[in-house]
Amino acid sequence: MEKTLAIIKPNAIANAEEIEKMIIKDGFTIVQRRRVLLSKEQAMEFYAEHRDKPFFSDLINFMTSGPVLAMVLSKDRAVRAWRRLLGPTSVAAAIKKHPDSIRARFGSSDTENAAHGSDSAESAEREIRFFFPDVTLYPILSGMEARDFVDDYVSETLVRGLTELCKTKPADPVSWLAEWLLSNNPYQPVQGVH
Numbered sequence: 001m002e003k004t005l006a007i008i009k010p011n012a013i014a015n016a017e018e019i020e021k022m023i024i025k026d027g028f029t030i031v032q033r034r035r036v037l038l039s040k041e042q043a044m045e046f047y048a049e050h051r052d053k054p055f056f057s058d059l060i061n062f063m064t065s066g067p068v069l070a071m072v073l074s075k076d077r078a079v080r081a082w083r084r085l086l087g088p089t090s091v092a093a094a095i096k097k098h099p100d101s102i103r104a105r106f107g108s109s110d111t112e113n114a115a116h117g118s119d120s121a122e123s124a125e126r127e128i129r130f131f132f133p134d135v136t137l138y139p140i141l142s143g144m145e146a147r148d149f150v151d152d153y154v155s156e157t158l159v160r161g162l163t164e165l166c167k168t169k170p171a172d173p174v175s176w177l178a179e180w181l182l183s184n185n186p187y188q189p190v191q192g193v194h
C-alpha cells in the first residue's frame with residue numbers, strides 16, 4: 001500500500017473530524033496522526049521549495065498561526081487519490097470544478113486552502129519523515145509473509161513474555177505485557193558510537 005502525507009491546515013482544524021470522515025469514506029487508512037504547532041523555522045523548512053515565491057511569507061505566517069494535524073494515509077495509489085480528494089490548489093478553481101473536494105468545502109483562499117497532500121511518492125517519503133521520524137515506511141506484511149515474520153521474530157519473545165505474565169499476574173496485564181515486550185525486545189535499535 002502506498003503512503004502519503006496529509007496536513008489539515010490551521011484554517012480547517014475545526015473541521016478535522018469531518019475531513020477525517022471523508023478520508024475514511026474514501027477508503028484510506030489513517031496510519032499515524034499528530035497535532036503540532038509548527039515553528040517558523042519548521043514551516044520554512046517544510047515549504048523550502050517555495051522560498052522565492054511571492055506568497056511565501058503569507059504561507060509561513062498562516063501555517064504557524066495555529067495547530068495543524070499531520071496524518072500518514074495509506075491506500076493503493078494514495079498520493080494521487082488524496083490529491084484528487086483535496087481538489088485543486090486554488091480554492092476558486094476547486095469550488096468551480098470539484099465542489100465536493102476538501103478545498104472547495106473548507107478552503108478560504110489560495111493560501112488558506114484547508115489541507116496539504118504530498119505531490120509524489122518521493123515527496124511523501126520525505127514529508128512523512130519530517131513529521132513522523134519513527135514511522136516504518138516498509139509495506140505491511142500479510143499472509144504467509146506475515147506468518148513467517150511472526151515465526152522468525154515475534155513468537156519466541158512473546159511466549160517468554162506470556163509465561164512471565166502468568167507468573168506475575170499483574171493488575172493490568174495488557175499494559176504490563178506491552179512494557180515487558182518493549183524492555184525485552186531482542187531487536188532494539190543499537191546506538192552507534194561516534
Ligand SMILES: Nc1ncnc2c1ncn2[C@@H]1O[C@H](COP(=O)(O)OP(=O)(O)OP(=O)(O)O)[C@@H](O)[C@H]1O
Nearest residue numbers: 050055059088089110111112113115116117118119
Ligand atoms: N498562487 C498562490 N497564492 C497564494 N498561496 C499559494 C499560491 N500557490 C500556492 N499557495 C500556497 O502554497 C501551498 C503550496 O503550494 P503548491 O504549489 O505546492 O500547492 P499544492 O501542492 O496544491 O499544495 P500543498 O503543497 O499544500 O499540498 C499551497 O497549498 C497554498 O497554501
